[in-house]
Amino acid sequence: MEDAVETLLSLTSNASAIDMAKKAKLATAERAIPKMKKYLLRTGITQEDLNRLSVIHVSGTKGKGSTCAFSERILSCHGYTTGLFTSPHLLEVRERIRINGRPISKELFSEHFWDLYTKLKETEIPSRAGEGYDMPFFFNFLTVMSVHVFLKEEVDVAIMEVGIGGQYDSTNLFERPVVCGVTALGLDHTNILGSSIEEIAWNKAGIFKVGQSLGKRDRPAIVVPQDPKAMQVILDRAREIQSPLFVSENLSMRELNRLNIRLGIDCDQQAQNACLAVQLTDFWMEFRKTGLSTCVWHGRTQTIKRERTTYYVDGAHTKESLEACTKWFKQKADEEKRSHGGSVVRILIFNTTGDRDVELFLSLLKPCNFDVALFCTNQLSTVESLTKSGTLRNRLSKEVDQYHNLSTWKKMMDKAMTNKRLWDQVSLASTSPSCSSTSSVDPITNTTITDPELGRDLPGGVISESSADGPATITDPKLGQYISGEVISKSVSDSTTSAITNPKLCPANSVEVSPGESSHPDTVTDTSIRASGAEHIPSSLAFPCILHALAWATQGRDPKIRVKDHRGVGLPEAPARLREAGHVQILITGSLHLVGGALEALTPDMNQ
Known part of the structure; x- marks a missing residue:
């Protein structure tokens, strides 16, 4: 085979x-x-x-x-x-x-x-x-x-x-x-x-x-x-x-x-x-009517229930299917939320492929009121990009071949970063005009986000200047590939900020590059924004692979989700609200390739 x-x-x-x-x-x-x-x-x-x-x-x-x-x-x-x-x-x-x-x-x-x-x-x-x-x-x-x-x-x-x-x-x-x-x-x-x-x-x-x-x-x-x-x-x-x-x-x-x-x-x-x-x-x-009730079509309006976590999985990738997905998710997730006595956190995991109208798609998903939006590549694990030149056809498991050389890992990470920025724009559009677009405060962690100076050295990699049409990139001298990234800073006081230069001091919401390891950023994040009197704006984070996004979202609740290829670079620390939530609802949508990777982790015996 x-x-x-x-x-x-x-x-x-x-x-x-x-x-x-x-x-x-x-x-x-x-x-x-x-x-x-x-x-x-x-x-x-x-x-x-x-x-x-x-x-x-x-x-x-x-x-x-x-x-x-x-x-x-x-x-x-x-x-x-x-x-x-x-x-x-x-x-x-x-x-x-x-x-x-x-x-x-x-x-x-x-x-x-x-x-x-x-x-x-x-x-x-x-x-x-x-x-x-x-x-x-x-x-x-x-x-x-x-x-x-x-x-x-x-x-x-x-x-x-x-x-x-x-x-x-x-x-x-x-x-x-x-x-x-x-x-x-x-x-x-x-x-x-x-x-x-x-x-x-x-x-x-x-x-x-x-x-x-x-x-x-x-x-x-x-x-x-x-x-x-x-x-x-x-x-x-x-x-x-x-x-x-x-x-x-x-x-x-x-x-x-x-x-x-x-x-x-x-x-x-x-x-x-x-x-x-x-x-x-x-x-x-x-x-x-016998056959209708027994129909199972994986990855389409599929619900997977686990202890304290429910996954809503739908490979919607057109305007109309996203509209249907949003309606389905809101109805089912709201019903489930009413049945739970404790706090419920709602998370989006999203990616899309091709030349689709991502900003429109994210606008359609906005009414679902996600607490956090996660954007990742369609790659299940980071191991492939590090050990096999970053092409999607080289899978950790040769049986899992759905990507079929569609793109390099770098292009997919660039796409995830673009999706993340578009989500932030959609979110900012809902805030009051006085809300700044370059500095924001996470309503959960009270961490201030700013754009730091670029061009400074980091251990294991160099951040290069960003251009008008793209984020900063981190050059990996060992792998010879460019990895999209952004660097943010942590608040020092109510009025000042300082740029992160030492990865040992990186807060939860940052790119982390460990000395002595391959400088592969595990996460790029942007915390949520809430202006005075404005509605809650979800956080946004970008991950290099599906497993990392799932691991962060589930916080150890699901025993099937383990980051086996972890190289000592910790995932961002989750806010207490997520860690202590009574239940987590996760919608995975935007691409059948994304859904396929997620189902490989969630239901590995699907085809048995």
């Missing part, structure tokens, strides 16, 4: 493929599906073989993974052998290909991988790459592999989630899907799919297929209610393709509760996804 994953990672990554798609002309995009079919032919799969698969194909901006998971559970609970292909994965790449709801085994993954890789490598002709004689990209390879697995396992139904878009997505190679579904649409991947909702709707509806008998329910498309502009485009595309089109009838969570239907994925938005799944699977069988 490990060798297979390592070789898979050597293929052109998702990030590189996305960059190519941004630059590709239409003619290049239009070759995507013919190339996919050529890959299949080179591995022994013909169009006739493809037509043997009975496919449910689902596109959309948000909720398509959940809709596929609901569909899988409904059909599985009625005795059908199901195949499910989704993306991305959370812990292990084999999660993307499931039989009867469970990831395929490591042995089966390795068997199919090497069989396909060998056939494709033997038939590779670099000079004819444009015709499909090259090695497929990472996602394309896995799509081909899913088809092979589902055919060999003789599944009754193959439920396929679109990767990006629809029209030119690698999953759009089925000529005869039984039914297609489109979940809620929104603005995402705009640099690939288009900047308007109409362009995105055109792309998503590209999975529609012509019906055998017009006017009947042959190979129909079912869509959830959409923005009027998007719906008009969908209607036009259905007429163009000659696909029967139906609009899903929605039921609210309240109506589902009245019918005594409980959803295994908890959120009001999931009611829409569940209703679409019901109507998709209705083309397979007489509808029953």
